[in-house]
Amino acid sequence: MLGDDEVLKAVQSHIESRGKPLAGPLPGASAITWHSLLKGQIVRSIESRSEKKRLHRGPLDLSDRPVYDTLGDHRVPPPRDPAKPYSRKLVRRGSIDDRLCACGNGVVRCRRCEGEGTIRCAPRQRCHSCRDTTCCLLCGGDGRSALKPAGKQAGPPAHTAADTADRGRCMECGEPGVACVTCRGRGRVTCPTCQGEGSKPCPDCAQDGTVTHTHCAGTGRTVEWTEGVITRTPSTEEVRLPESGPLSWARKLADQHAAWTPTTLADDDPERARVEKDFGATLQPLLRTHDQEIARRTELAYVRFAKVAVHEHAHRIYYVFPTHGRPTVVGRPSPKRLWQIAGIAALVIVLLTLVNGLLA
Numbered sequence: 455m456l457g458d459d460e461v462l463k464a465v466q467s468h469i470e471s472r473g474k475p476l477a478g479p480l481p482g483a484s485a486i487t488w489h490s491l492l493k494g495q496i497v498r499s500i501e502s503r504s505e506k507k508r509l510h511r512g513p514l515d516l517s518d519r520p521v522y523d524t525l526g527d528h529r530v531p532p533p534r535d536p537a538k539p540y541s542r543k544l545v546r547r548g549s550i551d552d553r554l555c556a557c558g559n560g561v562v563r564c565r566r567c568e569g570e571g572t573i574r575c576a577p578r579q580r581c582h583s584c585r586d587t588t589c590c591l592l593c594g595g596d597g598r599s600a601l602k603p604a605g606k607q608a609g610p611p612a613h614t615a616a617d618t619a620d621r622g623r624c625m626e627c628g629e630p631g632v633a634c635v636t637c638r639g640r641g642r643v644t645c646p647t648c649q650g651e652g653s654k655p656c657p658d659c660a661q662d663g664t665v666t667h668t669h670c671a672g673t674g675r676t677v678e679w680t681e682g683v684i685t686r687t688p689s690t691e692e693v694r695l696p697e698s699g700p701l702s703w704a705r706k707l708a709d710q711h712a713a714w715t716p717t718t719l720a721d722d723d724p725e726r727a728r729v730e731k732d733f734g735a736t737l738q739p740l741l742r743t744h745d746q747e748i749a750r751r752t753e754l755a756y757v758r759f760a761k762v763a764v765h766e767h768a769h770r771i772y773y774v775f776p777t778h779g780r781p782t783v784v785g786r787p788s789p790k791r792l793w794q795i796a797g798i799a800a801l802v803i804v805l806l807t808l809v810n811g812l813l814a
């Protein structure tokens with residue numbers, strides 16, 4: 455763990471190594487601020503247990519499945535790797551009901567045709583060729599309107615030529631050029647499906663009269679049992695503390711330069727107390743055991759680094775990161791310096807604009 459003295463010494467030799475000797479030793483610890491970062495992930499294994507009735511159509515061997523009495527009490531060792539998904543199917547003791555189906559042979563009588571193999575079909579059906587649903591322009595298909603009142607001329611009423619062009623003699627009223635040529639004025643035609651027979655093959659059983667029994671899927675046998683399922687699903691939480699703040703810039707440098715200390719935040723982890731002190735309440739959600747959590751793997755890394763301001767070099771900020779050897783010092787322009795640079799840039803733009811204006 456870095457200390458104030460070590461940090462100040464590291465900054466001093468960093469500045470001096472760049473040929474900028476300091477007038478005296480660096481000011482004390484007041485120039486130092488300490489910051490902590492935590493990163494990594496926590497993988498939790500979340501377990502769920504459920505039970506339901508199962509039905510298998512046909513023979514099934516369940517003898518290789520583990521058996522339980524009370525699913526909640528069934529013991530399964532915790533996972534060695536919480537990141538690995540796991541699912542196990544079990545059978546409740548004494549719940550297997552393996553039996554022949556009531557159908558006997560896997561087939562049952564067809565309900566649509568009642569075992570007949572054929573179903574009813576209308577022998578005649580409406581003619582679809584009749585224009586405007588009029589089978590005969592004169593009698594309308596009933597043959598009677600042909601008896602017109604005296605004085606009126608026999609023959610079709612005033613129809614257009616196009617209307618009567620493709621019409622023929624009506625079989626009902628006898629008038630030529632008025633009837634639909636398909637049904638010849640009758641309005642109905644013989645059913646093409648049954649050819650007027652009045653029955654057609656049953657589409658459900660293909661005329662067989664029997665169909666496959668759905669309950670046993672035609673196997674003549676079923677197996678029912680109570681199934682328990684134990685599932686373990688990994689849930690990964692990415693950790694990045696502090697979640698936000700002015701440290702994003704320093705975080706990049708720490709990723710690059712610092713030696714992070716691994717920590718699992720377990721009770722026996724020597725880093726835990728330090729990490730808890732630095733992050734306080736924000737750490738609590740990470741330590742909490744989630745609902746149905748049965749195992750976890752914590753892979754975190756922690757670093758504590760110093761930011762040093764040196765009065766004689768106010769335009770720089772020095773970051774000091776721990777490494778496996780001597781601490782690494784990285785100098786960066788201070789915020790004040792960055793504003794100065796931005797100010798100079800703005801001034802240059804203003805001057806250029808003025809010069810342009812004068813020259814124009």
Ligand SMILES: [Zn+2]
Pocket residue numbers: 555556557558559560561667669670671672673674675
């Ligand atoms: Zn059956």
Ligand SMILES: [Zn+2]
Pocket residue numbers: 564565566567568569570571572656657658659660661662663664
């Ligand atoms: Zn049928």
Ligand SMILES: [Zn+2]
Pocket residue numbers: 581582583584589634635636637638639640641642
């Ligand atoms: Zn017709």
Ligand SMILES: [Zn+2]
Pocket residue numbers: 590591592593594595596597624625626627628629632633639
């Ligand atoms: Zn007619």
Ligand SMILES: [Zn+2]
Pocket residue numbers: 575576577578645646647648649650651652653
């Ligand atoms: Zn028919």
